[in-house]
Amino acid sequence: MLLSLEPRGQQSRAMLWLSPVLAAVLTLISGSLLFLALGHDPLETLHTLLIAPLSDWYGVSELLVKALPILLCALGLAVAYQARIWNIGAEGQLLIGALAGSAVAVNIIDWESQWALALVIISGIVAGAAWGGLTAWLRTQFNANEILTSIMLNYIALNLLLFFVHGALKDPAGYNFPESAMFGDASRLPVLSEDGRVHAGLYFALLALVAVWVLLHKSFLGFQVKVLGLDRRAAGFVGFREKRLVWFALLVSGGLAGLAGVGEVAGPIGQLVPQVSPGYGYAAITVAFLGRLNPIGIVFSSLLMALLYLGGENAQMNMNLPQAITQLFQGMMLFFLLACDVLIMYRPRLKAGLFKRSSAAVSNEAAV
């Protein structure tokens, strides 16, 4: 049977928001089939993945802990992607933020002033922004493709972090483990409640959420970012400054990712370790698209992604399934989303057979 697509002529606003939901559902269906093929009960597996992790308050608080860095990275990516600046470097910007924050924190372990935390956080944000700024500099000054440079900077950031955690930042009293010393209490993000690990990073995330929302939906700067993304030539003919906007988008993006990184080391982890991030920066790419580059949408998609992380850990512990299930679902979800997005501009129509081909304005056909 042939599925034919006819142009709607105008984008469907309903599909714009239904498509991510559809993508999530299709991911679950494909996931179930996969589990079935591997000999697991799909319902039980889905329960382990998506429901069991939230069965108590601790689970919910863990969800928030995991969602925070993803949300921060994805908010930043949303700003960059709105300008069609394909920053793939959130992971590296996060790592550099964590690295810089740690470098400061291990040198002020004895401080007791509340400025210690501020200093750590700010150095994380600044370092992340600077790492993003590198991409901006390479792009505006040398016209180097930001996708490739930001990816390369991810690998460089990871190796830098490993270099320092095996070297200068290694805890001298740490039995030669590649870990920094634990931060001083004054440089840690305080925990908000007794029965969980939710920390004051939550306030930063809420602040960032509001700021990005105002930026993208109310401010003229955000308008310029969006015009640049949709139509570079239109932005040029009215005199919006492309280079400044590129810098701005990447600094914001990098700064938020840096905040996410420093929030991890100053929050739940408490020291610098090689595995600061289980790929939060990459997950944020899927999250940003799934949330339609809209701050509110991103809140939901980052919670969903955090749930997948928790579920992945859970499935590994309880069912001996590889934890990579999280990444697998990420990839599937993004794929399905892009495929479903075709429905925003096109209306699907089933056609009975092969013989009555293309009498209407059919431009795209896919065998189903």
Add this chain to the structure above:
Amino acid sequence: MDIDLLTNIFYAMVRTGTPLLLVALGELVCEKSGVLNLGQEGMMLFGAVIGFIVAFSTGSLWLGVLLAIAAGMLLSLLFAIVALGFNANQVATGLALTIFGVGLSTFAGAAWVGKPLTGFEPIALPYLSDIPLIGRMLFAQDLLVYLSFALFALVAWVMLKTRIGLIIQAVGENPDAASAMGLPVLRVRTLAVMFGGAMAGLAGSYLSLAYTPMWAENMTAGRGWIALALVVFASWRVFRVLLGAYLFGLASIVHLVAQGIGISVSSNLLAMLPYVATIVVLVLLSRDAIKTRLFAPVSLGKPWQSGH
């Protein structure tokens, strides 16, 4: 430096450059047809894991290679359906493919990490391999490296000398005109994408069956991305892809050189070198925006549909 060290460096340079060469050749054909597939890393990884699992389970290295190629093509077909069939943004679709490929390969290979396998062994051609300096580099490699030489020659010949090459270039430059002329734009592009997938799968299997015969998560370590930069570096010209692949190969084995001349640098810092080199190359090559535009296929990355 003595001549033995140089001989060894040349030999290792080609070995290290081979996966880059394979992926970059595939991506070159793909981009020439106007499609930007950023999913090379994902397809490579999937090829690597499938190749390893098959070879390990069946004992046949070649069956592993074959199925790795098929695995790469399968993923590229997914890309083609979404990006060409559904006209999705090619950048986003390529990213999705990479994320998916990373997840899929890690998931599939979880039980195979660290298992031992005897991979492809070098086969030295008599006499030729004794030529000083270049003998070992060119004539004492494993079969997959020889295959990469042949594939390079094939791609160069097809792209530069045949009607198929002309058609691919035409489709990549102006799909509307090509379509008006009766060329099957979508079919040409889909096949080009799938050729890219096959090459990425092959490159993956080279890593897991010849270069370092084993499977490890993310063992491609960004080679798929470097290959993408390589195509830019080569300004979409076949012979420069070859040059670039081996230059990058050289950058990845600097530790060998460093050891050879007795310098000790942290391995983490050395590991950054290929990535830093990639950025430097991108900077040098992209500075002149107009020149870059001249060589890049005109409709690269732009969605296209027939009959509007």
Add this chain to the structure above:
Amino acid sequence: MSVSPESLRLQMRGISKRYPGCLANDRIDLNIQPGEIHALLGENGAGKSTLMKIIYGVTQPDSGEIVWRGKPVKMRDPAMARSLGIGMVFQHFSLFETLTVAENIALAMGRAAGTPKQLEGRIREVSQRYGMALEPERLVHSLSIGERQRVEIVRCLMQDIELLILDEPTSVLTPQEADELFATLRRLAAEGCSILFISHKLGEVRALCHGATVLRGGKVSGHCVPRDCSDLELARLMVGDAEGLESTYAKVQGGEHFLQVNELSWENADPFGTSLRAINLEVRSGEIVGIAGVAGNGQDELLAMLSGEQLLHKRDAASIRFAGEPVANLRPDARRKLGLAFVPAERLGHGAVPDMSLSDNALLTAFQQGLVSNGLIKRNKVVAFAEEIIRRFAVKTPDAETPAGSLSGGNLQKFILGREIMQKPKLLVAAHPTWGVDVGAAAAIHRALIALRDAGAAILVISEDLDELFQICDRIGALSSGKLSALTDTPSTCQVEVGRWMAGEFGANPSPIDQAAANPAPLS
């Protein structure tokens, strides 16, 4: 006309084609005889392009029948059309710039091309026979527009051709080049090849064509012999009773110089672009100056200089001045503050962002009109501003939140022009203001421009449409290879003379004005 179907080369019966939201072709009949040059006349959007795509197999009709040499055929694709002997020259050329002339032709011919040597020989032979010089080994991007058209035509002639379709072929040619083309076409017709000539220019249709089919709103509005019809009769068939057909506007002398361009030169680093050479130009407040020229002669570059998309170094700032003030180093927003408004050549993707709403597109250039405070957008004011444009310039749209991309060309152009006029500019630069716009909208746009002129603004119009320029401009000049001719009062020149300027023959031999040709045709 009663002709037996067997003797016709092509017959179309009851062709209909529907696209989402419009019926592009509605039961169209068309007959072409062997050796006939047949005109397909109609306005933008009348359905000409759709019909010719159906003949050439690019799209399929929903209903109706194509009869080729007496036999019904189903035109599956262009390859089939070509195998039957149908060739087509597109308006936007379907050539590959990175390939040579011979490679381009080889691609179209498939296996029939033979070896490169044989092919080159045949290309030379065919191009000489029809008086269209071509060098097969040259890369297409190094060819002029006229030469590219020759490649397209020769490509069709390489095969045994029985019907040649040309889509608005003269829109990219100077009047003199068009005459050369007509000679070639007459020769082809005399050899028995039928020609379908698509155009909206009445003068050339009357000079060239034996018969004509006129389309209006997707339907055939009449068949005629163009030689026996007056311009007005043909125009009525094309546009019905739309107003503005014969508007003539009084020519005026402007006041003070507002825009002064002084010895403006600019070396274009892009090998596909044009460099500007010592351009001098003044536009007075209260006059419209027109610049004619074939596309690719420096229009885009000059426009970018004027809008501020391309900046000059500070030391050259005085080569462009607004009311005496040097501006060539100022960015577009700074120039807007000094009174510039700008209508780019491309409506979608340059003048307006297709995926943004009309109100966002209003904000796009009018952000200096108090629509933003403290960095935040005053949404109410933006919407009110957009609604005011929609009301004053009669833009047909559901509301101000409709995406710009969903408006028709004419409506969007009215919106863009209205947006600029509402900012009360002292200087308006407009590129191809009525390109691809229906007659009603074109007339409205012309009236708006004249009203702005009469309100005292300086206006510069760059267009490829000579009829339009003669209709609305007070003074006129032409660009050729990045050089600008002297500006002349419109009433004291004629289209033939401007045509010579377009070909680069400035001044030198002022020939007597052919008054018949100077009389601007009534349509734009």
